[in-house]
Amino acid sequence: xxxxxxxxxxxxxxxxxxxxxxxxxxxxxxxxxxxxxxxxxxxxxxxxxxxxxxxxxxxxxxxxxxxxxxxxxxxxxxxxxxxxxxxxxxxxxxxxxxxxxxxxxxxxxxxxxxxxxxxxxxxxxxxxxxxxxxxxxxxxxxxxxxxxxxxxxxxxxxxxxxxxxxxxxxxxxxxxxxxxxxxxxxxxxxxxxxxxxxxxxxxxxxxxxxxxxxxxxxxxxxxxxxxxxxxxxxxxxxxxxxxxxxxxxxxxxxxxxxxxxxxxxxxxxxxxxxxxxxxxxxxxxxxxxxxxxxxxxxxxxxxxxxxxxxxxxxxxxxxxxxxxxxxxxxxxxxx
Numbered sequence: 001x002x003x004x005x006x007x008x009x010x011x012x013x014x015x016x017x018x019x020x021x022x023x024x025x026x027x028x029x030x031x032x033x034x035x036x037x038x039x040x041x042x043x044x045x046x047x048x049x050x051x052x053x054x055x056x057x058x059x060x061x062x063x064x065x066x067x068x069x070x071x072x073x074x075x076x077x078x079x080x081x082x083x084x085x086x087x088x089x090x091x092x093x094x095x096x097x098x099x100x101x102x103x104x105x106x107x108x109x110x111x112x113x114x115x116x117x118x119x120x121x122x123x124x125x126x127x128x129x130x131x132x133x134x135x136x137x138x139x140x141x142x143x144x145x146x147x148x149x150x151x152x153x154x155x156x157x158x159x160x161x162x163x164x165x166x167x168x169x170x171x172x173x174x175x176x177x178x179x180x181x182x183x184x185x186x187x188x189x190x191x192x193x194x195x196x197x198x199x200x201x202x203x204x205x206x207x208x209x210x211x212x213x214x215x216x217x218x219x220x221x222x223x224x225x226x227x228x229x230x231x232x233x234x235x236x237x238x239x240x241x242x243x244x245x246x247x248x249x250x251x252x253x254x255x256x257x258x259x260x261x262x263x264x265x266x267x268x269x270x271x272x273x274x275x276x277x278x279x280x281x282x283x284x285x286x287x288x289x290x291x292x293x294x295x296x297x298x299x300x301x302x303x304x305x306x307x308x309x310x311x312x313x314x315x316x317x318x319x320x321x322x323x324x325x326x327x328x329x330x331x332x333x334x335x
Contacts, residue, residue, distance in 0.1 A: 054109050055187045080113035086173035091160050092181040093119045099181040120159040122152035138261040140280055158265040168250040180241045182303045192299050196230040208249030211294035212242035213301055234294040236275045238266045242300040256285050
C-alpha cells in the first residue's frame with residue numbers, strides 16, 4: 001500500500017493502488033463484458049448480503065453474458081411479494097420470449113410477484129382494428145426529433161399502457177407498478193423503492209405518477225420535493241420503462257380520451273403534468289393536472305441504450321401510419 005495515501009481503504013482501492021505501485025496500467029473498456037468488480041460487503045445483515053449478491057447475479061442474466069446456473073443460496077425462500085402495491089405489471093410482446101424469460105428470472109430471484117401483461121403488437125394492427133378502437137393521431141403531431149407521424153409500434157405501446165390504466169380503474173386499485181420488459185434494475189431496487197414510498201407516506205404526498213426510470217432531458221430545471229431526499233419534480237422526460245401510477249393518476253390519463261388524439265406515450269405523460277414544450281399540443285388537453293414525481297436516484301434503467309450491442313426497438317422499426325386515414329400498411333420485419 002502507498003504510504004503517502006491517507007484516504008479510505010477497501011479491497012477495490014487496495015487493488016487500484018497496488019496496480020499503480022507495480023506500474024500496471026489500468027484502462028476502462030465498456031465494449032466487452034469482462035466480469036464484475038463487487039462492492040465491499042461489511043457490517044450488513046445476512047439478508048442484506050444475500051440481496052447484494054442477488055443484484056450482481058441479476059446482472060449476469062443479460063443476454064450478452066449467456067446462461068448462468070442458478071444458486072440455491074441466492075434464491076430466498078420468502079413468499080413472493082407485490083412490494084406493497086396492488087399489482088406489479090410487466091408489459092411484454094408474446095413474440096419476445098427471450099425478454100420475458102429474462103425478466104421472469106429476475107422477478108424469481110427478487111421474490112417479486114408479477115403479472116405479465118401481453119402488449120399490443122404493432123405488427124398485428126391494421127386500419128380496421130384502429131377504427132374499432134377509434135384511434136386517431138393528434139392533429140399536427142409529429143415526432144419532435146425525427147419529424148414523422150406515429151408508427152404502428154408506438155400505437156401498440158400506447159395501447160398497452162392505456163389498457164393497464166383501464167384495468168387499474170376497473171379493479172379500483174390504489175397504486176400499481178408498471179414495468180416494460182427491457183428493464184434493468186439498479187442495485188438496491190427493492191430497498192430503494194421501500195424507502196421512497198415511506199417518504200411519500202411521511203410527507204403526505206398527493207401523487208398520480210412516479211417515474212422509476214426515465215430519460216432526463218433538462219436536469220438543471222428539476223427541483224427536489226421539499227423535505228425529501230428521494231424525490232424530485234420531473235421536467236420534460238422520455239421513456240415509460242418503469243413508473244408507479246395511482247387510481248387518481250389512471251383516471252386522469254383516461255379522462256382526456258387520448259386514443260382520439262394520440263401521440264407517443266412518453267410524450268403524453270409529461271404533457272399531462274404540464275412540462276411539455278409544445279404549446280399547440282397542450283391546447284388539446286385540459287386540465288393538465290397530473291401530479292408527477294420521480295425517484296432520485298432512479299431505480300431502474302433500460303437494459304440497453306441506442307447503439308449498444310443487443311439494442312432493439314419494437315417501436316422505431318415499425319411502420320409509419322398514414323395520419324390522414326390510418327391506412328393499412330404492410331408492417332416491416334422488426335428484426
